[in-house]
Amino acid sequence: MGKEITTELLESLNQYLQGTLSAEQQQNFESELSNNAALQEELIIQKNLIQALNKDSKDWNIYKKEDTDDRFDEIKKGFESEAIQDISNKIKSTGRDFVPRNSRPIPKRRFNRVFLLAAGITLLVLAIILLIQTMETSSESELYQRYADWNSELPSFSEKSSDTGLLLNAEKAFKNKDYQEVIKVLENVEVNDANYPFALMYSGAAYHKLDQNDKAAKQFKSLNELTNLPEHSKGLWFELLIYMKADDSIKMKAVLSKILDNENNYHYEDAKKILQELE
Amino acid sequence: MSTEKTDRLLDGLLTGDDQSIKEIYAKIFPKIISFIKANKGGIDDAHDVFHDALLYIIVAKREGKLNIRAFEPYLIVVCKNLWKRRLKNGVIKSEITTLEDKSTDLSLYFFEQECFDFYIEMFQKLSANCKEILGNYFNGWSYDEILKDLNYTSINTVRQRVFKCRSKLTQLIKTDKRFQKMKHGQRNNN
Numbered sequence: 001m002g003k004e005i006t007t008e009l010l011e012s013l014n015q016y017l018q019g020t021l022s023a024e025q026q027q028n029f030e031s032e033l034s035n036n037a038a039l040q041e042e043l044i045i046q047k048n049l050i051q052a053l054n055k056d057s058k059d060w061n062i063y064k065k066e067d068t069d070d071r072f073d074e075i076k077k078g079f080e081s082e083a084i085q086d087i088s089n090k091i092k093s094t095g096r097d098f099v100p101r102n103s104r105p106i107p108k109r110r111f112n113r114v115f116l117l118a119a120g121i122t123l124l125v126l127a128i129i130l131l132i133q134t135m136e137t138s139s140e141s142e143l144y145q146r147y148a149d150w151n152s153e154l155p156s157f158s159e160k161s162s163d164t165g166l167l168l169n170a171e172k173a174f175k176n177k178d179y180q181e182v183i184k185v186l187e188n189v190e191v192n193d194a195n196y197p198f199a200l201m202y203s204g205a206a207y208h209k210l211d212q213n214d215k216a217a218k219q220f221k222s223l224n225e226l227t228n229l230p231e232h233s234k235g236l237w238f239e240l241l242i243y244m245k246a247d248d249s250i251k252m253k254a255v256l257s258k259i260l261d262n263e264n265n266y267h268y269e270d271a272k273k274i275l276q277e278l279e
Numbered sequence: 280m281s282t283e284k285t286d287r288l289l290d291g292l293l294t295g296d297d298q299s300i301k302e303i304y305a306k307i308f309p310k311i312i313s314f315i316k317a318n319k320g321g322i323d324d325a326h327d328v329f330h331d332a333l334l335y336i337i338v339a340k341r342e343g344k345l346n347i348r349a350f351e352p353y354l355i356v357v358c359k360n361l362w363k364r365r366l367k368n369g370v371i372k373s374e375i376t377t378l379e380d381k382s383t384d385l386s387l388y389f390f391e392q393e394c395f396d397f398y399i400e401m402f403q404k405l406s407a408n409c410k411e412i413l414g415n416y417f418n419g420w421s422y423d424e425i426l427k428d429l430n431y432t433s434i435n436t437v438r439q440r441v442f443k444c445r446s447k448l449t450q451l452i453k454t455d456k457r458f459q460k461m462k463h464g465q466r467n468n469n
Binding site: 007010041042045048049050051052053054055056057058059060061062063064065067068069071072074075076078079080083084085086087088090091092094095098100179209210211214218221 | 330368383385424453
């Protein structure tokens with residue numbers, strides 16, 4: 001029987017999974033693992049928890065048939081059944097007919113009195129809905145659409161003579177929506193590099209566009225910590241945009257209160273308005 | 280999308296209702312296209328994954344034990360997991376052409392997703408505080424980052440809190456009889 005998991009063993013387990021143990025430490029850990037059934041179980045649990053909870057995890061535990069149970073054959077028959085195959089064909093057919101909204105041709109309409117009347121009624125209904133919506137509390141996703149404008153919020157390097165190629169390349173990649181390239185270009189910028197704050201802005205925005213919002217939030221928090229930089233509070237604003245898009249009003253309010261701590265913070269007045277709308 | 284509306288769409292999907300399937304495509308498929316394209320895939324991959332995800336949900340619901348709280352988020356998670364699986368497996372499309380291959384693959388996925396859902400279910404049983412701290416921990420935040428974000432007094436406090444919450448979570452997992460049944464418990468390697 002092996003010893004129970006301790007905080008130290010848990011940290012070793014995590015480092016083992018991340019591949020950050022030294023060769024000797026790894027050997028020692030694997031030796032411990034081979035004799036410790038409780039630790040083996042903890043390892044399996046930890047792997048599964050990371051897979052389930054880490055938004056950026058690329059890991060997926062692929063099963064073989066022997067990993068399943070006696071329901072396997074029944075499940076397989078279910079997928080092969082005529083009823084499911086009928087629905088499968090309907091799904092494929094709908095998929096084939098589906099055209100994304102921005103690529104649909106605009107249909108031509110005949111210009112006639114009936115059309116004018118229908119258009120008029122539609123406009124009236126829309127106007128009433130808009131009026132009702134403006135009277136209600138704003139939703140966070142509406143807020144995101146109103147306030148998020150990454151292309152004008154992020155600094156542009158095109159006209160500055162002192163810029164390095166690195167930031168220009170990152171800016172170009174961002175404008176081309178090649179967000180993986182932005183991250184790749186900026187990944188080796190060191191903390192003491194003059195470009196570091198701008199690297200944090202662009203890589204954070206790129207992570208956000210890739211929906212890797214935990215990484216994005218980390219970048220923006222690091223930006224805010226550069227208190228010697230006049231623009232450091234941009235980190236708070238960008239972090240706020242992440243939570244706006246995710247409809248996370250609790251985290252939004254937490255960041256808003258940090259922005260409102262100092263009237264010199266970036267978008268201070270907008271933060272006041274947003275907080276009022278949320279409340 | 281309101282819960283009532285997504286329940287209606289799920290009910291329609293389960294019966295193979297054409298209109299419901301069209302609505303599901305209109306509302307949710309564009310998000311899957313964006314995700315797959317941002318993660319090394321193309322439009323054909325998005326179609327395949329979306330189709331498989333819908334089929335999985337139908338079969339899993341009919342099998343009886345799948346409890347979906349909100350259809351749209353769950354469908355999106357299944358699509359993302361199926362895509363992760365494809366990337367991990369390095370699947371070449373031509374390798375899965377027969378119904379036999381497809382049904383075998385999706386049947387294996389049924390058990391993989393069941394395991395995934397189990398761990399999420401156990402996590403949801405924790406207190407709000409534990410969920411917050413472990414959510415950050417499992418997303419790779421350092422103790423220092425957790426300390427600053429949640430205003431703890433010291434790194435040691437964070438370490439102890441993570442350990443305590445994780446212990447609570449593993450206790451929930453180990454005492455659930457499903458944990459012992461799931462074959463993942465027998466495997467260390469993948």
